[in-house]
Amino acid sequence: MMRRSRMSLLAAGAVTALALAACSSSGGKQSTEGDAGKAGTATTPRMTVAFITHAAPGDTFWDLVRKGAEDAAKKDNVDLQYQSDPDGANQANLVQSAIDKKVDGIAVTLAKPDAMKANVQKAVQGGVPVVALNGGIDAWKSMGVLGYFGQDERIAGQAAGERLTKDGAKKALCVIQEQGHVGLEARCDGTKSTFPNTEKIYVTGTDMPSVQAAITSKLQQDKSIDRVLTLGAPFALTAVKSVKDASSSAKVVTFDTNKDLVGAIKGGQVEWAVDQQPYLQGYLAVDSLWLYKTNGNTIGGGAATLTGPAFIDNTNVAAVEKFASNGTR
């Protein structure tokens, strides 16, 4: 009996030791938990907003858009129904299903305006207020949409090109993670228009090791490249590894941010990022629908409301950092 209990005591001790050793003393979820200050809640009647984007599954950029939309929805007493599909026809169907559900408002991205046009117009004619965000700056007005919140991808590209010229760059490599994506092409083309020595490369965005190897090989092939311009935060972080692999002296710059990227700018691995404030796009889209419904307001005076481009670099990264750790920048 004695022996038995000593054994079980030993076993219990061993299990406890193992369990303790199994825990990490640093990092993890616990160290990130903290609450961002949230605004109060409106007392207006509950309304339903369908939020329909062309986000590909797993794209971190849309986390920020969605958080902005969710925060606005919480504040405005809105029931937010977030949906996305990268395929134009499928996204248009989501608009149709929102009309069928008789929602009080629709926020939609118009990255593929031709596919979206018919159903968006149907919603507008049916008396459902619609706002556009993120994509479709040339198309939203003709569809009768109330407002647009986003950046002009071409202007953003031009701003990046101007910045490259100012930085004294010689040759830039523009990394496109999805071949045939209009917005991404517009960014590279915009950059090329103000910084002519820009070359494109296509990589498979859903396969990080191949992205890394592809950028590495391009840097090995063309030693004159001194800037790698990526079009999404995760790819910038991968490009940093490629630059190291290729023993290149190129600097990494990028469009769009996430928490890890803000850290990389602070750490000096990434020079700067073009920020289009995705959180703001999501927030304003929902908030503007609420304002329209409760007070008949529209934002932008018939013109697009630009949320970018702005630059995040080592001069202002500290200010952005604390918001990024909340997952809202």
Place this chain on the structure above:
Amino acid sequence: MTATATEPSRGVATQDDRVATRPLAARLLSRPEVGSLIAAIVIFLLFMAVAEPFRNVANVGTILYGASTIGIMAVPVALLMIGGEFDLSAGVAVTTSGLSASLLAWNFGLNVWVGILLALAVSVAIGAFNGWLLLKTGLPSFLVTLGTFFILQGVNLGVTRLLTGNVASADISDMDGFASAQNIFGSEVTLGPVTLKITVLYWVLLTVIAAYVLLRTRAGNWVFAVGGDAAAARAVGVPVRATKIGLFVAVGFCAWLSGMHLLFQFNTVQSGEGVGKEFIFIIAAVIGGCLLTGGYGSVVGASLGALIFGMTQLGINYAGWNPDWFRTFLGVMLLLATLVNMYVKRRADLR
């Protein structure tokens, strides 16, 4: 990595021609991987000729890295195909594995190594589930694993979002055990001018082990037997169930290895990754001489297929060809490789 057969003595002149050894060259040429070897050499010479950076020895590491991330999965996928089955969930399962390790460790504040072991359990379980469901239902593996493919895709996204509020796993590089795990799964070694990622070592190791098992052990014979004719194999006492489930588990294990590299190379895993890679693994195996119908193929060939894919993918960049046509070049090269493979095999069979 070429198979070198030893020539037995041919002293006796009056030999029954049914058991006579064919000439060495003919026997070598009729191996399933020879076509892909020659195709690999053709592609290699082509890029040597047109792409200056391809000739630089220091860049070998980049090419081998590109090939190794495909090869690690192409090896078990080839075994599975020889065993007569497909796994369409193989690409997404890699992401699932990386996410499992990262999310479990992060969410519960565990040592990273605990997360790694739990991920191994998850990956092996997915493989076993595929195999079990296949045998239980009798549905074609194409359909069963297509189901798992979609299920895992949704789970990857849904669970990641549920736990982190984002669609990518959180950075775990500041957690206990990360550094030591990175040494195992995401490090590199420098050999003279060449820097090799550790995945290259795993790839070669897996190829050697799998080739040995397939060609020199009883389990290897079982794989060929269940792929050739499962009913006949069962009749002569081959454990068909165990063999098939074992093959799916092997895919799961390699998905785990691949997923760990993904995690420790990039610190975070994007939950939408891996879609479409399953076909690249299958293509590598087919270039390497695996038949889509099962019962025939080679793991060395699958590895050569991965090498061809890696060389082509990066060779196009090294050659500086117009990137708009990248996929077209890739497609043409792959067709070329497959045609060379077929031609060589047909010539060899005629002898």
